[in-house]
Amino acid sequence: MYTKIKNPFSSKEKECVILKEKMHRENFNPKKIFYLSLVSFVLGFVDAFWIYTISTYFSRISGTDNVSIFYLIAFSLVLFFLFYIQPLVSRIGRSRLLYFSLGIAIFLLTVLTHIPSSWLSLSLFVLFIVVNNIIWVALDILIEGFSSDKMAGRIRGLHLTIMNSGVLVAPFLATKVIDLFDFEGIFFVFGIGYMVIFLFSLIAFRNDNPTFHEHLKPWETLQKMMHQKNILFIYLISFALDFFYAVMIVYTSIYLLNFGFSWNEIGILFTVMLIPFVIFHFPLWIIAYKSLGEKEFFIFSIMIIIFSVGSIPFIHTHSLLVWGSVLFLTRIGAAGIEVLRDAYFYKQVDGDHPDIIAFFRTSRPMGNILGAIVASILLALFSLKSVFFSIVFVMVIALVATILLEDTKGESEISSV
Numbered sequence: 001m002y003t004k005i006k007n008p009f010s011s012k013e014k015e016c017v018i019l020k021e022k023m024h025r026e027n028f029n030p031k032k033i034f035y036l037s038l039v040s041f042v043l044g045f046v047d048a049f050w051i052y053t054i055s056t057y058f059s060r061i062s063g064t065d066n067v068s069i070f071y072l073i074a075f076s077l078v079l080f081f082l083f084y085i086q087p088l089v090s091r092i093g094r095s096r097l098l099y100f101s102l103g104i105a106i107f108l109l110t111v112l113t114h115i116p117s118s119w120l121s122l123s124l125f126v127l128f129i130v131v132n133n134i135i136w137v138a139l140d141i142l143i144e145g146f147s148s149d150k151m152a153g154r155i156r157g158l159h160l161t162i163m164n165s166g167v168l169v170a171p172f173l174a175t176k177v178i179d180l181f182d183f184e185g186i187f188f189v190f191g192i193g194y195m196v197i198f199l200f201s202l203i204a205f206r207n208d209n210p211t212f213h214e215h216l217k218p219w220e221t222l223q224k225m226m227h228q229k230n231i232l233f234i235y236l237i238s239f240a241l242d243f244f245y246a247v248m249i250v251y252t253s254i255y256l257l258n259f260g261f262s263w264n265e266i267g268i269l270f271t272v273m274l275i276p277f278v279i280f281h282f283p284l285w286i287i288a289y290k291s292l293g294e295k296e297f298f299i300f301s302i303m304i305i306i307f308s309v310g311s312i313p314f315i316h317t318h319s320l321l322v323w324g325s326v327l328f329l330t331r332i333g334a335a336g337i338e339v340l341r342d343a344y345f346y347k348q349v350d351g352d353h354p355d356i357i358a359f360f361r362t363s364r365p366m367g368n369i370l371g372a373i374v375a376s377i378l379l380a381l382f383s384l385k386s387v388f389f390s391i392v393f394v395m396v397i398a399l400v401a402t403i404l405l406e407d408t409k410g411e412s413e414i415s416s417v
Helices: 011-022 030-051 054-062 064-083 085-092 094-113 119-145 149-204 218-226 229-259 263-279 281-292 294-314 320-345 354-360 363-381 386-404 411-416
Strands: none
Touching: 030 119, 030 149, 054 064, 054 119, 054 229, 064 085, 064 119, 064 229, 064 363, 085 094, 085 119, 094 119, 094 149, 149 263, 229 263, 229 294, 229 320, 229 354, 229 363, 229 386, 263 320, 281 320, 294 320, 294 386, 363 386
16 A cells, blocks of 8 residues: 655654554445536536636736736635635535535625626636635545545546536537626526535535544645655646646637637637547546556656647647647646546545645645736736746646656556555
8 A cells, every 4th residue: 555644743643644544444435436426527517617718707807917816816815725624624524615615606606697797796706716616625525535545546537537528518608608698697507507516415425524633734734745755746747737727728718819719719629629638538547557657647748738838829820720739739738647646646645634635736726826927927028928838837847847756556556465
């Protein structure tokens, strides 16, 4: 079995951690994993309505140059709450965290559906982004609680494939909704979707609400991670991927609109772009498990992103085929990193470490925060094309981290231990 997170403090604390490792409780529950996959499918579908379009909503109200500021505010708040999410899980339990977050999200979306586009609506959506991230962390903690080390890659691969099947069709539908009903229609779809998720979750996970008794401060959690080099390196790789998402999601639609593409054409491009998340997630895990291993696929995936994103500023054609091919390649690389980073990370921790899981998920707000800062600086000095070069630079750093990363055993090797 893999060595779990070690506590770098007192001998007594180390003994407690060692004892917990020996008693490592794995509660593999296929039925609950199936329920969580259904929730993630619907949530992925609903979230895709805003993820690839909301930057234009911000741009309409505040101007293109100020879009990054709101993402900076939103993900700074996300980062703050993620640091302190472990005490909340300890007090109310993981299922109630999911219910509570979904309830707040439904309230915010209901209000957004009934008010016009304004600075108030923009502020409310910033709060929604914060709550949305907490929902995904709550799902992560639930998934890990019903998983096992030897099944980590398979579970994560299937889960992400199911989730991204929901994501695939939503961007095209979102562009149609915007054309017909503007963003009020988008908020209405959100609200209905989140109500469905809330009711289903309330039934499916009503008896799955364990609490945790270990209370760690954020600084202690950071120290724990710093003493595990593989956790640190996979965090850097995860951060690079989330930086990629932060910049690409916010500025690709703006860049394509400025390039002369219509919303209908952008909807087609985004649908093509997201196909790799559906068709490659599980096969990539199978190949990594059977032969090459996770480290090799990290390197391969990062190189694809470096090449494809680096070529975007040099494309001068309006061809849907060319743009679709390049965007498709960017997501092949992203799909490879996404499924394998989760499989790798969850071999290092279990469901009794919500602090580490929550901290690992800070890679997304950290990626968005740094992405917003970098993009704001670059846009103040250079053209919009420059933001794509920042992705290349961060991915080169991730490539170095990958080279230093220790490769892991496959599921068959774990089973034989």
